[in-house]
Amino acid sequence: MERPVTLHVDGTARKLSVDTRTTLLDALREQLAVTASKKGCDHGQCGACTVLLDGRRVLACLVLAVTCDRSEVTTADGLGGSGSPHPVQRALLEHDGLQCGYCTPGQACSAVGMLDEAKAGWPSAVTEDPRQNVELTEDEIRERMSGNLCRCGAYPNIVAALREAIR
Amino acid sequence: MIPFEYRRAEDTDSAVAAVEEAPRAVFLAGGTNLVDHLKLGITAPEELVDVTALPLDTIESTPDGGLRIGATVRNSDLAASPPVRERYRALSLALLSGASAQLRNRATTGGNLLQRTRCPYFQEVTTPCNKRSPGTGCSALHGHNKNHAVLGASDSCVATHPSDMAVAMAALDGTVHVRSSRDERTIPVTELHRLPGEQPHRDTVLERGELITAVDLPPLPEGTYTAYRKVRERASYAFALVSVAAVLRVANGVIDDVRLAFGGLAHKPWRAGTAEERLRGAIPEEATFREAAEAELSVARPLADNAFKIPLARNTLGAVLRDLTTEVLR
Incomplete structure (x- = not known):
C-alpha cells in the first residue's frame, strides 16, 4: 500500500x-x-x-x-554545513575513531544527538545525581553512546574524539 | 511482512474505534518493538493506527500532588523531566537504565508497558512458543532459560517482562488509564500484566481496542526516598537479569513505608508484598532486609539455568535497601 x-x-x-x-x-x-x-x-x-x-x-x-x-x-551527510565536516566528524578523523568505518556515520549522528541532549541537561544512567546537570566525562560518553556498536573496537578513539569535540 | 494500511489517528475516539472495528488492526506508538516484530513475523496486522499525534504527550501535576504521565510521552523526555528527576527518582533511573538513547527517544510510556518479552524462542518464529502460537509448547522450559522467570511462571510459559519503567511504576503504585469506545477505566500497574498461567499469549488484562492514555503516580509523602538498581551482563544497553525498584520512608528509627518491585524475575513486574510486610515497622538493618528478601523469594522456582537469580535478587534487594537507608539517615 x-x-x-x-x-x-x-x-x-x-x-x-x-x-x-x-x-x-x-x-x-x-x-x-x-x-x-x-x-x-x-x-x-x-x-x-x-x-x-x-x-x-x-x-x-x-x-x-x-x-x-x-x-x-x-x-551524517548533512551534519556539517556547506560541505565541511561537523566538529564531531572532524574529531573522529583526527583521533582515528574508526577502522572499517561502517558504524561511523551512525556514531557521528549519535554523538551530535548526545551533545544536544547533554546541553538540554538530560541525565544518563551513570549521572551521579539525576537531579543535577551533567558533565560529559568519559563514563558519561560511554554510557550515552552505548547504543552504537563498533565491531572493530575503535571505542577508545571514539571516546577520545568525542571528548575533544565537546571542548 | 504482509501489506498493511496505515492511519494516523487525529483523536482518541477515532483511534480506539479504528482498532475495535478492524479485527487485525493494532496501535502503533514509537514502534521500537512493533516494527521489529513486523520484520520478524511475530505479528502480521492488517492496519497500523498511529497514536503519536494524539494529545497524550504531556506530563502534568495532579491536584493531589501526584503526576499524570501521558501515554505518548517519550521515555527520554520522561526520564529527563524535572518532576520525575526530583520526586520519582526510581522512575528516572529505571528509564535511563533501559535500551539506548536512540530507542528511548522513540519509545513511549504506553508502548513501554506493552512491549513484549525478549525470550529468544518467542522472537524466533521457527520454534514452538505458547505466547506467540498458543498450543505449540514452550521451548524455553527445557531449553536455554538463563534469562527466564523464577517467580509466577507456568509450564506453558517461563518468559519475563522486559520493562524497567514498569517495575519502577509498580513500586510507585502507578495507575494506568485505559480508554475504549465504551468506557474508561483505571488499572493499577501491578495488575496490568498477567502471570502466564494457561494463557501466556495474553500479556496484559487489556481487551481488544483498549488504549492506554496515561499513567498516574500518587504523591510521595515528605521524607520518602526511591531507588532503582539493575543487574545485567554488561554495563549498558542490556536487559535486566534482576532489577529492584524501591520506595522507603523511615520514621522514628523504623520503616514507616516500603514498596518494592522486582524486574527480570517474572512475567510481570513482581511487587514484593511479602517482603514489604516483613519490613513495615521493622528497624532498617541488614539482617532484616535479608530475611524479608528470603521470605519473598521462598516461592521462587528456578529452571535449569537460572537458579543464580534467586541469591542475586536477594542480594540486590538488600543492597538497594541498605543504600536507601543510608540516604534516609544522612
Whole structure:
C-alpha cells in the first residue's frame, strides 16, 4: 500500500511514494540513494542506522517512513554545513575513531544527538545525581553512546574524539 | 511482512474505534518493538493506527500532588523531566537504565508497558512458543532459560517482562488509564500484566481496542526516598537479569513505608508484598532486609539455568535497601 510522503533530508525536500512497510532506513538508502545511514542489524541493536529525526537521534531501521511525512531527517551527510565536516566528524578523523568505518556515520549522528541532549541537561544512567546537570566525562560518553556498536573496537578513539569535540 | 494500511489517528475516539472495528488492526506508538516484530513475523496486522499525534504527550501535576504521565510521552523526555528527576527518582533511573538513547527517544510510556518479552524462542518464529502460537509448547522450559522467570511462571510459559519503567511504576503504585469506545477505566500497574498461567499469549488484562492514555503516580509523602538498581551482563544497553525498584520512608528509627518491585524475575513486574510486610515497622538493618528478601523469594522456582537469580535478587534487594537507608539517615 503506497503512500506519498515528503521528507526533508539533509536540508532538501524529497517527495516520494513509500510502501507502508518501508522503514526510514530503506527509504533513504533504496529510494533516495542517501547511503550515509547504514544497515547493520536492521533490528535496533547496533546503531549503524542512527539519524537525527526532527533533531533527535533515532534508529532509522525501526521507524516506518510513512510516519515521517514532513519530518526533518539529518544523516551524517548533512551534519556539517556547506560541505565541511561537523566538529564531531572532524574529531573522529583526527583521533582515528574508526577502522572499517561502517558504524561511523551512525556514531557521528549519535554523538551530535548526545551533545544536544547533554546541553538540554538530560541525565544518563551513570549521572551521579539525576537531579543535577551533567558533565560529559568519559563514563558519561560511554554510557550515552552505548547504543552504537563498533565491531572493530575503535571505542577508545571514539571516546577520545568525542571528548575533544565537546571542548 | 504482509501489506498493511496505515492511519494516523487525529483523536482518541477515532483511534480506539479504528482498532475495535478492524479485527487485525493494532496501535502503533514509537514502534521500537512493533516494527521489529513486523520484520520478524511475530505479528502480521492488517492496519497500523498511529497514536503519536494524539494529545497524550504531556506530563502534568495532579491536584493531589501526584503526576499524570501521558501515554505518548517519550521515555527520554520522561526520564529527563524535572518532576520525575526530583520526586520519582526510581522512575528516572529505571528509564535511563533501559535500551539506548536512540530507542528511548522513540519509545513511549504506553508502548513501554506493552512491549513484549525478549525470550529468544518467542522472537524466533521457527520454534514452538505458547505466547506467540498458543498450543505449540514452550521451548524455553527445557531449553536455554538463563534469562527466564523464577517467580509466577507456568509450564506453558517461563518468559519475563522486559520493562524497567514498569517495575519502577509498580513500586510507585502507578495507575494506568485505559480508554475504549465504551468506557474508561483505571488499572493499577501491578495488575496490568498477567502471570502466564494457561494463557501466556495474553500479556496484559487489556481487551481488544483498549488504549492506554496515561499513567498516574500518587504523591510521595515528605521524607520518602526511591531507588532503582539493575543487574545485567554488561554495563549498558542490556536487559535486566534482576532489577529492584524501591520506595522507603523511615520514621522514628523504623520503616514507616516500603514498596518494592522486582524486574527480570517474572512475567510481570513482581511487587514484593511479602517482603514489604516483613519490613513495615521493622528497624532498617541488614539482617532484616535479608530475611524479608528470603521470605519473598521462598516461592521462587528456578529452571535449569537460572537458579543464580534467586541469591542475586536477594542480594540486590538488600543492597538497594541498605543504600536507601543510608540516604534516609544522612
